[in-house]
Amino acid sequence: SRASRKRECRIMATVSVCQYHRGGFSFENCKRNALLEADINKLGFSSPAARKTGTTICGVVYKDGVVLGADTRATEGMVVADKNCSKIHYISPNVYCCGAGTAADTEMTTQIISSNLELHSLSTGRLPRVATANRMLKQMLFRYQGYIGAALVLGGVDCTGPHLYSIYPHGSTDKLPYVTMGSGSLAAMAVFEDRYRPNMEEEEAKRLVRDAIAAGIFNDLGSGSNIDLCVITKGKVDYLRPHDVANKKGVRTGNYRYKHGTTGVLAKTVTPLNLEVVEENVQTMDTS
């Protein structure tokens, strides 16, 4: 009968009756995406690329704290997507994190860890430590087996002193006095290897980081624009954005617009248009 057929349609529609609807990543479209990608590649086109930060980021531990540096270019394939993006993310008042890799991944990961660290510090009643942030990040990235493309340089000063970590997308971490990450990491590391020495002064450390990022900007296509610095010491954070505008956009020297009066006026006639109101109707807006 019609009632039972209608009921069967409703049962088919609620296939999710048996499955508990859970949050988090949903893999429903993976097979469809794979098929679409195969079809597109067969036609000769390529699917759109995710926006990466193709970056140079680095950090150095000096006498009183940590200096983090980053360039400001975000690329999308071979095109610059953002000429002045901010790659040094806030994690907690005493811990900052530079992110390289897929821009969305670094952004969301650092925001999630920042929230978790805030909740944790409220629960413990203490200022959070860099090692805590490091462990949270490494465990999350390992859980997703490198599919979250976030390569991070984490630095900060806590009650145990200044610390600097580098975190790779698969979840491995290194605790070092100076680290570089991103596509321009080799250029920056060359500068570090040449001029780093332990217990530098603040000005020397800032100059070193600035030069390392500049090396990345000028020698790597994926990095460019300005240099941002973040100097973290016990009780104070200096977020210098931009610290150095290495690539200034040129200023236009000429103008194609002609001045008033360039063309002489020979004659002038004015014809007024007489408009009369023929019909007026008011339509009330539906604000319900």
Added chain:
Amino acid sequence: MCFVQNTRGLRSQLKDSVPVTGLCPQAGPYGVQDSLRRGFSSVKNELLPSHPLELSEKNFQLNQDKMNFNTLRNIQGLHAPLKLQMEYRAARQIQRLPFLPSSNLALDTLRGTDDTIGFEDILNDPVLSEVMGDPHIMTEYKLGVL
């Protein structure tokens, strides 16, 4: 047992063969796939996961719990995980009607996830889902009348 994952307890969980759960066709009451309720089945869909992370994500919470209980058993004895599991079972029964989203507050507090934020809170939050199961069908299914 909060955000810190028990990574050292993994050794107690490693076995020679790991059974793959959750992907094979779920047998209905007559031993075959229940087409009416779960839709049509396809061998290819069920044999391989559509993404390498799909299986590990589906069973993540379960595996974490298992590992934690194992470690707890090794440290404090069998009574500790037994008592905790009893509390979990009790907390899991505090639910709203089957078609309404439940907050699972007691379960979250027990697990320690009430002061952590993860992707399951941001992406695909069931509270913000645009579709809802048909109330009549879902309550009948829950009561076993269907």
